[in-house]
Amino acid sequence: xxxxxxxQKIQGIKDVISPYIHETPLDYSTTFSRIVGGNxxxxxxxxxxxxxxxxxxxxxKLVNLSEKERKNGVIAVSAxxxxxxxxxxxxxxxxxxxxxxxxxxxxSKYLATKGYGAEVILYGxxxxxxxxxxxxxxxxxxxxxxxPYDDIDVILGQGTLGIELLKISPDIVVVPIGGGGLISxxxxxxKSKKSNIxxxxxxxxxxxxxxxxxxxxxxxxxxxxxxxxxxxxxxTPSKLTFEIIQDLVDDIVLVDDExxxxxxxxxxxxxxxxxxxxxxxxxxxxxxxKVKVEHGKKVVSILSGGNVDISLLARITEKTLFKxxxxxxxxxxxxxxxxxxxxxxxxxxxxxxxxxxxxxxRISSDVKPGYTKIYVMFEVAxxxxxxxxxxxxxxxxxxxxxxx
Numbered sequence: 001x002x003x004x005x006x007x008q009k010i011q012g013i014k015d016v017i018s019p020y021i022h023e024t025p026l027d028y029s030t031t032f033s034r035i036v037g038g039n040x041x042x043x044x045x046x047x048x049x050x051x052x053x054x055x056x057x058x059x060x061k062l063v064n065l066s067e068k069e070r071k072n073g074v075i076a077v078s079a080x081x082x083x084x085x086x087x088x089x090x091x092x093x094x095x096x097x098x099x100x101x102x103x104x105x106x107x108s109k110y111l112a113t114k115g116y117g118a119e120v121i122l123y124g125x126x127x128x129x130x131x132x133x134x135x136x137x138x139x140x141x142x143x144x145x146x147x148p149y150d151d152i153d154v155i156l157g158q159g160t161l162g163i164e165l166l167k168i169s170p171d172i173v174v175v176p177i178g179g180g181g182l183i184s185x186x187x188x189x190x191k192s193k194k195s196n197i198x199x200x201x202x203x204x205x206x207x208x209x210x211x212x213x214x215x216x217x218x219x220x221x222x223x224x225x226x227x228x229x230x231x232x233x234x235x236t237p238s239k240l241t242f243e244i245i246q247d248l249v250d251d252i253v254l255v256d257d258e259x260x261x262x263x264x265x266x267x268x269x270x271x272x273x274x275x276x277x278x279x280x281x282x283x284x285x286x287x288x289x290k291v292k293v294e295h296g297k298k299v300v301s302i303l304s305g306g307n308v309d310i311s312l313l314a315r316i317t318e319k320t321l322f323k324x325x326x327x328x329x330x331x332x333x334x335x336x337x338x339x340x341x342x343x344x345x346x347x348x349x350x351x352x353x354x355x356x357x358x359x360x361x362r363i364s365s366d367v368k369p370g371y372t373k374i375y376v377m378f379e380v381a382x383x384x385x386x387x388x389x390x391x392x393x394x395x396x397x398x399x400x401x402x403x404x
Contacts (some may be wrong), residue, residue: 062074079231184240230277330378
């Protein structure tokens with residue numbers, strides 16, 4: 001494969017699709033640089049039109065379709081971001097679009113895709129099952145398939161992101177991987193200009209198909225399991241992306257949902273930005289030291305998308321805060337008499353705890369008659385003060401236990 005020729009094509013595609021997309025910010029993060037040890041830049045594709053990088057590849061493919069290929073419309077299979085990209089690009093270019101999404105797709109992505117004017121069909125639990133439905137529709141309606149990654153035009157469209165990174169000449173670029181279209185395009189763009197740059201892919205441990213394929217040197221299929229990084233759950237990469245990744249990608253690492261959730265929460269709290277699970281996988285790999293960065297080296301974390309379901313985001317942040325003991329639940333057992341709850345809450349107030357919830361339990365079998373079990377949930381700025389709280393409750397003769 002002639003990567004220099006492909007790089008020239010990426011430059012041409014960038015000129016063509018630039019009127020339709022954003023050149024997203026490349027933001028230096030002092031906070032994450034301090035944690036990681038290198039100079040961390042965030043490529044914020046979560047701020048791209050439709051909320052992810054996918055719109056780049058969608059426009060790259062659609063603008064090059066012939067009138068015959070456009071006639072009956074196009075079809076795409078996606079958990080959400082490719083769906084929105086194709087739906088939006090089709091709408092802008094006046095092409096009918098049909099999107100097949102897994103039944104497990106987040107409601108927010110389903111509604112957004114419909115909002116861009118696409119006909120949306122929900123089918124199957126995973127992408128490969130949705131693809132079978134799409135194949136039936138292609139045969140019935142003579143539709144043009146817009147594949148999320150097994151298409152050189154789509155890959156080169158994603159490569160326009162790589163050109164935007166050349167401005168800072170990074171040493172390492174960390175990229176989330178599903179089917180491999182994004183990392184393939186970025187690798188072509190960057191390695192054609194700077195061969196010694198390191199390209200590191202990140203997959204969910206729930207779907208390590210590309211990691212395993214690269215390690216074994218051959219394509220393999222691995223059935224995905226559930227992950228909050230739903231956008232990168234792919235059963236198998238394509239021959240096309242696998243070939244490029246074998247040639248140009250230096251390594252692939254795995255992150256789990258706990259690491260992804262931590263990255264999402266820190267991005268929300270420290271960087272004031274909303275990033276979905278798949279999009280936060282690259283930063284998760286840096287924060288968990290799966291990707292190590294030498295002091296002074298420039299590393300770019302690709303935040304590939306921001307289309308996260310709000311209810312899921314709320315659960316993720318609450319669970320993460322609970323894990324790091326910023327959100328705490330304490331169980332106390334006290335006589336069911338006036339004044340005892342007030343004593344407990346006063347001690348919480350002494351460590352500057354902010355009460356979130358109080359629940360009484362008088363009927364469980366382990367509660368003695370005349371007593372009540374109380375669960376107090378509160379926020380605390382300093383987890384070290386919890387020891388003081390438990391000691392004060394013990395001195396009062398109040399049975400107390402921290403719920404882990």
